[in-house]
Every structure is written in C-alpha cells, then in structure tokens.
Amino acid sequence: MTRRLLLLVGALLAALAIAAALAWPREQFVPAASPEAWAGTSTNIARGAYLARAGDCMACHTARGGAPYAGGRAMETPFGTLYTPNITADRVTGIGKWSADDFWRALHNGKSRDGRLLYPAFPYTNYTKVARADADALFAYLRSLPPRQVQNRPHALRFPYDSQLALAGWRLLYFKPGVFEGDATRDAQWNRGAYLVEGLGHCSACHSARNRLGASDDGLGGGLIPTIGWYAPSLTADSEAGLGKWQEDHIVQLLRTGVAPGASVTGPMAEVVAQSLQHMNEGDVQAMAVYLKSLPAGPVAAREPAPRPPEQVLEQGGQLYRQHCAACHGARGEGLGPYPALAGNRALTLEEPVNAIRVVLNGGFAPATAGNPRPYGMPPFSHVLDDAQVATLVSYLRASWGNKAAPVTSAQVNRYRAVPLD
Amino acid sequence: MTTSQHRPHPIRASAARTLAAAALASSIVTAFAHAQPQAPGRIPDTLEQRVAACIACHAPKDTAGARAGGVYFPRIAGKPSGYLYNQLVNFREGRRQYPLMTWMVNHLSDPYLHEIADYFAAQHPAVPSPPPSREPAAVLARGEQLVRRGDPALKLPACVACHGERLGGVAPGIPGLLNLPRDYVNAQLGAWRNGVRRAHAPDCMATIAERLSPGDVAAISAWLAGQPTPPGLRPLERAERRLPLACGSAP
Numbered sequence: 001m002t003r004r005l006l007l008l009v010g011a012l013l014a015a016l017a018i019a020a021a022l023a024w025p026r027e028q029f030v031p032a033a034s035p036e037a038w039a040g041t042s043t044n045i046a047r048g049a050y051l052a053r054a055g056d057c058m059a060c061h062t063a064r065g066g067a068p069y070a071g072g073r074a075m076e077t078p079f080g081t082l083y084t085p086n087i088t089a090d091r092v093t094g095i096g097k098w099s100a101d102d103f104w105r106a107l108h109n110g111k112s113r114d115g116r117l118l119y120p121a122f123p124y125t126n127y128t129k130v131a132r133a134d135a136d137a138l139f140a141y142l143r144s145l146p147p148r149q150v151q152n153r154p155h156a157l158r159f160p161y162d163s164q165l166a167l168a169g170w171r172l173l174y175f176k177p178g179v180f181e182g183d184a185t186r187d188a189q190w191n192r193g194a195y196l197v198e199g200l201g202h203c204s205a206c207h208s209a210r211n212r213l214g215a216s217d218d219g220l221g222g223g224l225i226p227t228i229g230w231y232a233p234s235l236t237a238d239s240e241a242g243l244g245k246w247q248e249d250h251i252v253q254l255l256r257t258g259v260a261p262g263a264s265v266t267g268p269m270a271e272v273v274a275q276s277l278q279h280m281n282e283g284d285v286q287a288m289a290v291y292l293k294s295l296p297a298g299p300v301a302a303r304e305p306a307p308r309p310p311e312q313v314l315e316q317g318g319q320l321y322r323q324h325c326a327a328c329h330g331a332r333g334e335g336l337g338p339y340p341a342l343a344g345n346r347a348l349t350l351e352e353p354v355n356a357i358r359v360v361l362n363g364g365f366a367p368a369t370a371g372n373p374r375p376y377g378m379p380p381f382s383h384v385l386d387d388a389q390v391a392t393l394v395s396y397l398r399a400s401w402g403n404k405a406a407p408v409t410s411a412q413v414n415r416y417r418a419v420p421l422d
Numbered sequence: 423m424t425t426s427q428h429r430p431h432p433i434r435a436s437a438a439r440t441l442a443a444a445a446l447a448s449s450i451v452t453a454f455a456h457a458q459p460q461a462p463g464r465i466p467d468t469l470e471q472r473v474a475a476c477i478a479c480h481a482p483k484d485t486a487g488a489r490a491g492g493v494y495f496p497r498i499a500g501k502p503s504g505y506l507y508n509q510l511v512n513f514r515e516g517r518r519q520y521p522l523m524t525w526m527v528n529h530l531s532d533p534y535l536h537e538i539a540d541y542f543a544a545q546h547p548a549v550p551s552p553p554p555s556r557e558p559a560a561v562l563a564r565g566e567q568l569v570r571r572g573d574p575a576l577k578l579p580a581c582v583a584c585h586g587e588r589l590g591g592v593a594p595g596i597p598g599l600l601n602l603p604r605d606y607v608n609a610q611l612g613a614w615r616n617g618v619r620r621a622h623a624p625d626c627m628a629t630i631a632e633r634l635s636p637g638d639v640a641a642i643s644a645w646l647a648g649q650p651t652p653p654g655l656r657p658l659e660r661a662e663r664r665l666p667l668a669c670g671s672a673p
Binding site: 339 | 475524530
C-alpha cells in the first residue's frame with residue numbers, strides 16, 4: 001500500500017519534472033559578431049553610454065549620493081526589498097570578471113554569471129529584446145567605468161519569493177527570451193520606436209498592470225505601482241495618457257524636456273525624463289512617439305458614471321481652490337502661463353486618484369532639462385491642508401469645469417500621505 | 423470691475439490676504455516683493471515665481487507676524503549662497519534627511535540650484551523681535567556661555583568663533599544662527615549627533631555635535647531663539663580669524 005503510494009507520488013513528480021523541462025524557457029545564445037563588438041574603443045563606449053541612457057541603467061544601479069553604477073538602491077516590491085547590484089568594472093564586487101557573453105546572458109536570459117536566476121525587477125523581460133550588438137556596446141561602456149569597490153547588499157525578500165525555485169517557476173510562467181523582431185510591414189522609424197519602447201526603454205515595467213505575482217501584461221494599458229504609490233497612466237487609452245490624439249511634437253517635447261502644452265511629468269516619470277529621455281537624440285524620441293501613437297486604443301474600461309460630490313463639498317472645495325490654487329491655475333481652472341489647466345486635465349481625472357492626491361500633498365518641480373532648465377515649481381500642501389481638506393479640494397477639482405471623476409475620501413488621502421517620497 | 427482685475431499676485435495671494443490686517447505686513451511682504459506688478463492673469467517670468475514652492479514654506483507667513491519661530495521651517499533668506507547651495511545638493515545626494523526637500527530638488531540641476539541659492543542669499547527681509555524666553559536663567563546662561571565662549575573642558579569651540587561675532591554667518595559656507603526656529607536648531611544638532619545630517623569632510627559640525635550633551639543642545643537653542651537680529655546684519659565677507667576646527671564646507 002505504502003509502496004504503491006510512493007510509486008504514484010514518484011510518477012507524478014517525474015511527470016511534473018518532464019513538463020517543466022519541456023516548458024522551460026530555452027536559454028538563447030547569440031554570439032557576438034566579433035570581439036571588436038565589445039572592445040573598449042571610443043566608438044563602442046560612446047554608443048554604449050547612449051544605450052545605457054536609453055535603458056536608464058544608472059537610475060536603478062545608483063544609490064542616492066553614491067557612485068554611479070555602484071548599486072545599492074533599494075527597490076521596494078510587494079515581495080520584499082531588492083538591492084541593485086554594483087555593475088562597475090570592479091573585479092571583486094562589480095562585473096569586472098564578466099565576459100561579454102556573461103553580460104549577454106544576464107540581459108537576454110536573466111541569469112547571472114554564476115548561473116543564479118535574476119529577479120525580474122531587473123527588467124530582463126524587456127531587455128531580452130536588445131540586440132546582441134547593442135548588448136556588446138553596453139558592456140564596453142560599463143567596462144570603461146571606474147571600478148568602485150562597493151559590496152552588494154543581499155536582497156530582503158519574504159519566503160517563498162526568496163527561493164530560486166520559486167523564481168524558476170515564475171520564469172516558466174512569464175518569461176521567454178527573444179530578441180526584438182521587427183515588423184516588415186512597418187517602416188524603419190516605427191520599428192526603431194518599437195525596439196526602444198519594448199526593449200531598453202522598458203516602458204511596460206511601469207505602464208502596464210502587474211498581476212499578483214508581479215508579472216506585467218504585455219500592453220501599455222497603465223498600472224498602479226503599489227509600493228511607491230504612483231499610477232503610471234495608460235499610454236493607449238485616450239481618457240488617460242493615450243497618445244493617439246496627441247500631437248507628435250508635443251509628445252516628443254514632453255519626453256525630452258519634461259513639459260509640453262498642458263502636461264508635465266512628475267514622480268517616477270520625472271526621473272525617467274531627467275536621467276534617460278532628455279539625453280536621447282530627437283530622432284529616437286520621435287520614433288518612440290510614432291510607435292506609441294500607432295498603438296491601438298485600449299479597450300475603454302466601463303467607468304461607472306461618477307457620483308457628484310455633495311454641494312457642501314463643492315462649496316468648501318471651491319473656497320480652498322480660490323484660496324490656494326486659483327492664483328496659478330486660474331479662476332476657472334483654465335491654467336495660466338506655465339501652470340497647466342485643471343479643466344479637462346486627464347492626469348487629474350484618472351479613475352485612480354493617487355497622482356492627483358500626491359501632487360496636491362507634495363507639489364514639486366518638473367525636472368530641470370536642457371529644454372527646460374529652470375522649471376517652475378508647485379508648493380506642497382501636506383502641512384497646510386489636513387486629509388479632509390485635501391479630499392474636499394481634490395473632489396472639487398475632479399468635479400468642476402466639465403471634469404467628471406469620482407470624489408476621493410480622507411482615508412485615500414491619508415494612505416498616500418504615509419507613502420514615503422523617496 | 424471684473425474679477426480678473428482683482429486677481430492677486432500668484433505667489434502672495436494667500437499670504438497677502440492673511441496679512442492684510444497685520445501690522446507687520448509691510449516688512450514681511452517686502453521680503454520677496456521686488457517684482458514689478460503684473461498684468462491681471464499674467465504669470466511673471468521671474469525666478470521668484472519659479473521658486474514659489476520654496477517661498478511657500480520658507481517665507482514667514484502666519485498671522486502672528488509670521489515669525490519663523492512659530493514653525494519648523496528655517497529661514498533661508500540672507501544666508502550665504504554657498505551654504506544654501508551646499509544644503510540643496512546635500513538634500514539631493516542624501517546627506518540631509520527631509521523627504522519633502524529631497525523630493526523638491528531631486529531632479530534640479532547644479533546651475534539651477536546655484537541660481538536659487540543666490541536668489542535667497544540676496545533677500546534681507548526685516549526681522550520681527552523674538553518673543554521673550556521662558557527658559558530658566560541657568561539654562562540661558564549655559565547657552566550664552568557655549569555660544570560666546572565655548573567650553574574648553576569639553577573641547578567645544580564657541581559658536582561665534584566660526585559663525586561670526588554677531589552670529590550673522592560668514593560667506594561662502596557658514597550660516598547665520600539667528601532668527602531660526604528653536605525646534606529646527608535642536609533637530610539639526612541632533613541629526614549631526616546621529617549621523618543623519620552630514621557635510622563635506624572634515625565634518626566639523628559632526629565633531630562638535632558629538633561633544634554636546636542633549637542638555638547643552640537645548641541650552642544653545644534656547645538662548646539663540648531669544649536673540650534679536652540686529653538690523654542690517656549680513657554674513658561676513660570672510661572669517662574674522664582662523665577657524666578652530668577644519669571644516670570641509672568652509673574652505
């Protein structure tokens with residue numbers, strides 16, 4: 001009896017193992033064109049430096065105030081905290097002992113030099129699309145950085161997320177290596193844009209919904225970034241930040257300078273503009289805009305007609321607006337000079353109100369960029385208005401001048417008051 | 423008359439309303455009031471307008487005459503530009519911890535931070551008198567002793583040895599110590615003791631804060647908070663004598 005049970009269990013395990021082996025994402029190896037591809041020539045290094053900007057590698061691989069690319073930035077996830085590694089050329093703590101093939105495996109297959117599976121907070125689900133030649137140029141650039149001896153900090157993930165087995169299972173479900181394949185029916189510009197957006201740009205890391213295991217869906221339909229408390233709006237839905245109806249030159253302007261008529265970037269996107277997009281050439285950003293504009297409009301989520309806030313909320317909200325906001329945003333929310341209109345403002349009327357709440361609480365500056373070197377700032381109101389007042393004000397803004405978004409509650413404001421800013 | 427003609431200056435809108443009845447309005451409002459009057463609804467293309475977010479907290483604006491002592495936020499007007507610039511960079515680089523400030527300067531460039539620092543360094547608003555201190559005389563005496571003469575037994579130099587005989591600061595990198603909220607001064611010395619506020623090495627203030635007991639910190643902040651700012655006080659152009667400690671921020 002016991003023997004039969006053991007046999008049965010054994011057979012089941014064997015079947016599972018075979019299924020896993022069959023479905024296992026194959027490692028893909030593409031050889032370098034030649035050793036010249038990753039040689040430390042000034043051409044390779046310059047090209048790699050540009051690609052590193054396009055991938056925004058430095059933003060995550062640098063701790064605040066730390067040496068560039070020496071790692072140590074904490075990445076909060078729903079599964080625990082990850083600490084980014086040192087990717088300078090230090091032989092002990094960095095990637096000084098890595099070969100170009102090792103680097104390719106990390107970028108393309110999500111595996112470290114020692115065979116360890118990497119966590120997808122390192123967006124290899126996007127980077128796998130990067131061409132070998134670009135990976136080699138990136139490698140040449142990273143090798144050229146001054147080595148910094150900064151020990152990697154071990155991740156602090158909860159069980160079972162801290163196990164390689166769980167990670168292997170995740171990869172089985174959600175990862176398949178594969179270089180970007182162009183669409184022959186589209187022109188070179190569109191393909192270049194797609195390559196950058198889907199690959200190095202890793203836009204979907206934020207602008208798509210993630211499931212409970214942290215896997216993002218393929219589209220750019222928007223997603224809440226729960227641990228840092230921002231909503232990355234849909235790039236396909238016209239009710240959010242969908243680009244279909246937006247002028248191409250305004251998209252390019254926003255991505256390269258941080259501000260465009262009626263829009264400015266804030267939160268994590270300010271970092272992306274400051275550290276990555278503003279350093280890219282106009283042609284590439286234009287290509288990204290062309291690709292994004294070409295994406296089919298996402299399905300219009302059935303939004304319940306928003307309930308109108310009670311008259312008392314509207315009256316009190318109007319008072320707060322006139323006292324604190326109207327001088328810059330205009331008496332009728334029409335916007336004045338550099339300050340955006342609030343009437344018809346898509347960022348304000350997103351179904352998910354977190355961005356509107358946090359902008360009121362924290363204010364902030366658009367990033368200083370070559371195209372907008374002296375940005376205007378908005379004062380924070382977190383210490384001026386209490387939770388109920390912020391809720392009243394934001395509810396008023398979302399229901400005035402033609403805006404028709406649902407009111408927000410004090411509890412929502414309180415939740416986002418407590419989310420760390422950094 | 424249309425409402426648009428009533429539109430107040432964007433930055434000062436709320437402050438001006440509050441202050442309309444306050445006797446101190448003139449001295450406060452002139453702090454940041456050298457811009458030309460604007461046409462209704464026009465947003466001026468000035469640095470003052472661009473840094474409205476800074477002014478919202480750092481310009482005094484409460485009804486009680488807007489003394490900075492009433493709130494935590496420190497005065498930044500009239501501090502030496504080099505000091506202000508260093509602090510802005512320190513927030514950006516994590517050498518000072520105040521999340522809202524880090525958030526504000528996170529993506530601002532060095533040249534812009536220089537410009538902002540220069541702007542505030544050039545502001546010299548009139549300063550109202552501090553309220554009378556309610557601290558025990560012994561505490562105030564200890565505070566005055568530490569500020570004016572230091573304590574050789576604890577190897578503590580006097581504050582005035584670096585911050586100027588009149589405590590107005592020294593260009594380019596040493597701040598004045600008057601007209602600051604007492605809580606702010608306490609918090610800074612505490613942060614230095616705990617290593618969460620840092621300056622360029624050698625970090626002389628860290629060394630000093632380590633030698634200060636919590637009681638001495640409280641005595642210093644109590645005495646400083648009670649001192650009026652002499653009219654026309656400005657940072658000195660250069661140190662009056664050699665600094666008692668080497669300071670990376672005050673070369």
